[in-house]
Amino acid sequence: MNQNSHPLFFLINKNPRANRPAMNTLSAPTPSTAARRGPLTNSIGTTVFLVCTACLIWCVTADTAKGAEPTNNSGSKSWLGFRGDGTSRASSSAPEKLEIGDGGNLAWKLKMPGRSVAGPIVVGDLVVTTSSSGQDGEVLHISGVNLQSGKLEWEQTFRATGRPFCHPTSANAAPSPASDGQRIFAFFSSNDLACLSLSGELLWYRGLGYDYPKAGNDVGMASSPVVVDGTVIVKVEAQGDSFAAAIDAETGKNLWRIERPQMSNWASPLVIQRPDDRNEVVIQSRQGVIAVDPRSGKTQWSTDEGGSAIPSPTSADGLLILPSDEVIALNVGASASTPEVAWRNNKLSPRNASVVASDARLYSLKGSVLVAANLKDGEQVWQKRLKGLGSSWATPVLSENRLYIFDQTGKGLVVEDQGEDAETIHEIELGEGVLGSPAIADGRLVIRAANTLFCFQ
Secondary structure (H helix, E strand, C coil), X not given: CCCCCCCCCCCCECCCCCCCCCECCCCCCCCCHHHHHCCECCCXXXXXXXXXXXXXXXXXXXXXXXXXXXXXXXXXXXXXXCCCCCCCECCCCCCCCCCCCCCCCEEEEEECCCECCCCCEEECCEEEEEEEECCCCCEEEEEEEECCCCCXXXXXXXXXXXXXXXXXXXXXXXXXXXXXXXEEEEECCCCEEEEEECCCCEEEEEEHHHHCCCCCCCCCCCCCCEEECCEEEEEEECCCCCEEEEEEXXXXXXXXXXXXXXXXXXXXXXXXXXXXXXXXXXXXXXXEEEEECCCCCCEEEEECCCCCCCCCCEEECCEEEEECCCEEEEECCCCCCCCCXXXXXXXXXXXXXXXXXXXXXXXXXXXXXXXXXXXXXXXXXXXXXXXXXXXXXXXXXXECCEEEEECCCCEEEEEEECCCCEEEEEEEECCCCCCCCCEEECCEEEEECCCEEEEEC
């Protein structure tokens, strides 16, 4: 079916939880499940659509409470996508300790309407997180929360149009949302893509599973979108329909679509900037890596150096870091159109989490072992076994010389790079699993656990 001719069907929560207070650091009552979810309107079948912007704005403003438009949506006050700008490195300092209870620095926590393994984003004073609920994860939630107070500003609820089924470890809310500072783009494993204003108004909606019904796998999709040059880049790689596409951020229409290898892939694309200030989108698979122009989809360069299907690439100081059976650094800061290999090291390969890089070092999490290496040449500096850390899927985040690492049981460590060695300077138990990468903004650390959103200051 033509992707511009979808019927206008959608499911919206008519009773958003915009007035529900956050749980503060003292003991506050938790609303009942029924009160949290609110009634849902009835949808007409399982549908998917490209929404007419003007019509949708009318429909949504009639049914949805709106929050205030956040301001100052750049710099240290924002974390606009998976791993922030794609590096997991913060320009804002995060708290050195994470403590709950009397004398602790938990600013607030908020129970969410469903489960999530996605990381949150921060746009100015707005935290955005996604959730999924229902027997098969078919109910999709997008929530906007005030960063300072923890108050729920708005919430939108939809019905999945694609396959919602996921492995029990994962969830339909697996990809992290993204933002251009003016709009929010929320993507789900069911290949539903929603564009909202910062006040929670639905601007357009795409059900990519409707256009490409064979896109999906039994484990679930997890690649997070990136926003660049007025486009939203999504990567949907599976055994059936397998592609990367650019969606116009303003209209929701396809700008281009390229075929990708027919194999499962959960790594996210990455935006890099070349010496001539051109933006490129890096897309990796086990068969190699390509960089494309975000507006045209034209391949700018490619390499058969293998990439991982789980950890995503990162970049720092003119180097593109590719995880695979080894970690490979490509010199994208040079003027050559096709970057050359700067170094490679087979002792740095991460397990699940993506590599984290600063201007001088990179960090790789191999199970419960954290390895630090020089960014310039890839030489290992130290290796530290993190006692008590279980299986970790969430990519760590870096603030100054401190890494914040969480495992899927909810145990968190603050690890300080002390030059020639590292030390765990703080530990915390959240009581819920964390599989999404945290966000750092305005001096705060925001963590999305399975069913709760935490903010430390």
